[in-house]
Amino acid sequence: MKNRLKVLRAERDWTQADLANKLEVSRQTINSIEKDKYDPSLPLAFKAARLFQQSIESIFLDNEA
């Protein structure tokens, strides 16, 4: 699953560690999500959507859509 996490983070001038702190996960998790190595759980995706004030679908893009 592709995502726009890196772009949204860069727009706010946040580091991976900043975003990790805000989402209460490890920096390793943010890095893996940004590199499309790991798909976040639904609660984490909702948390990211709330943080960026966007819908989940606009942050996480379905490959098969």
Next chain:
Amino acid sequence: MNKLTASTSEKAKGMKSLIFVMSTFIWIAMMVFIDKGILYGWFASDMQINLLIAFDTILGIVVIFMFLNLLKSMDELQRKIQFDALAFSMGTTFVASITYSLLTTAQIVRDSETSDLILIMTFCYMASVIYGQVKYR
């Protein structure tokens, strides 16, 4: 403030991991000590042996709960790495124990040792955790 909270949480997690590793080490060291003690007659009475075995078993149970507690404190990716490692090590040990049992029945292997299986399980678990950490680095 948020950074401070996260840093404190990381420190607490690190401390939990350290205590878990130390407890596991003490548990294994004690198990080896009891095993060798019985083998070489280091203990004065059966009562002493029974008490040590009981203490080691209780410590083992405490280690299980510490591991569960450690899993709860991890985030979802770290937990996935741990679960993948546990699944891999359990599957490998299961297959190895059946193969070992067949080899013993066929008398190709004479003395079957449970410690060999524990060694395989430990190696597979550690290798899988390292693989997960490298993969999701």
